[in-house]
Amino acid sequence: MAALRLPAGGLIRPVVGPAVRLGSWEFLMSESEVAIFVCVSCRRPVEGRDAREDDLPGPPLVAALQARLAGEISVVPVECLAVCKRPCTLVLAGSSRWTYLIGDLDSDRDLEEIVEAARSYAASGNGILPWRERPASFRKGVIARVPPRATAAANPAAPEGLPS
Ligand code: FES
Numbered sequence: 001m002a003a004l005r006l007p008a009g010g011l012i013r014p015v016v017g018p019a020v021r022l023g024s025w026e027f028l029m030s031e032s033e034v035a036i037f038v039c040v041s042c043r044r045p046v047e048g049r050d051a052r053e054d055d056l057p058g059p060p061l062v063a064a065l066q067a068r069l070a071g072e073i074s075v076v077p078v079e080c081l082a083v084c085k086r087p088c089t090l091v092l093a094g095s096s097r098w099t100y101l102i103g104d105l106d107s108d109r110d111l112e113e114i115v116e117a118a119r120s121y122a123a124s125g126n127g128i129l130p131w132r133e134r135p136a137s138f139r140k141g142v143i144a145r146v147p148p149r150a151t152a153a154a155n156p157a158a159p160e161g162l163p164s
Contacts, residue, residue: 034094034122035074036114038062042080042087057088061107061114068115073122083143092118096148097127104141113137 040058058077065075081089086103093099100121105114113135120129127148131139 034092034097034118035076036065036069036118037076037078037081037091037093038065039081039084039087039089040077040079042084042089044087057107061088061090061105061111064107064111065114065118068111069118073118086141086143089143090114092121092127094122094127096150097121097124098148099127099144099146100129100138100142101144101146102138102141103143105137110135110137 038058038061040056040062042058043055044057046055062075062077069075078091081091081101083089083101083103088105088107089101089103090105091099091101114137117129117135117138120133121127129138134142
């Protein structure tokens with residue numbers, strides 16, 4: 001179970017684990033085999049004015065995912081996933097699983113799709129989400145899919161034509 005403490009001191013979920021502090025945000029974490037890492041630093045562009053703190057789409061997405069996935073999947077805030085022009089961005093990762101980096105997500109519009117995709121990912125065993133089972137937001141927003149570390153140990157020789 002995880003929790004989010006808002007800058008004003010509000011707490012969305014019960015305190016159960018170590019805290020992670022990012023700027024004025026404090027998140028309380030738990031452990032599970034699968035995790036969603038959500039960038040809480042991306043600022044959604046707003047035409048006609050400078051970005052403000054409430055233009056951050058990541059923290060509300062963390063809070064919403066923590067509320068929906070408590071006890072199932074860890075939802076972990078991170079500061080940057082290096083795809084800053086595609087907020088919201090998140091990573092689906094798990095031990096011995098493929099890792100997905102996904103962007104262009106909307107914390108309101110795509111919440112249910114993210115929850116379903118995360119549950120499918122957790123149930124998959126290897127992390128591979130078949131194309132037909134990926135929600136539309138994941139199909140459009142996928143940036144990278146990275147093999148599990150165990151793949152390198154199982155295939156120590158680089159494929160022909162690739163640097164070793
Ligand atoms: S600030 Fe969000 S990916 Fe860089």
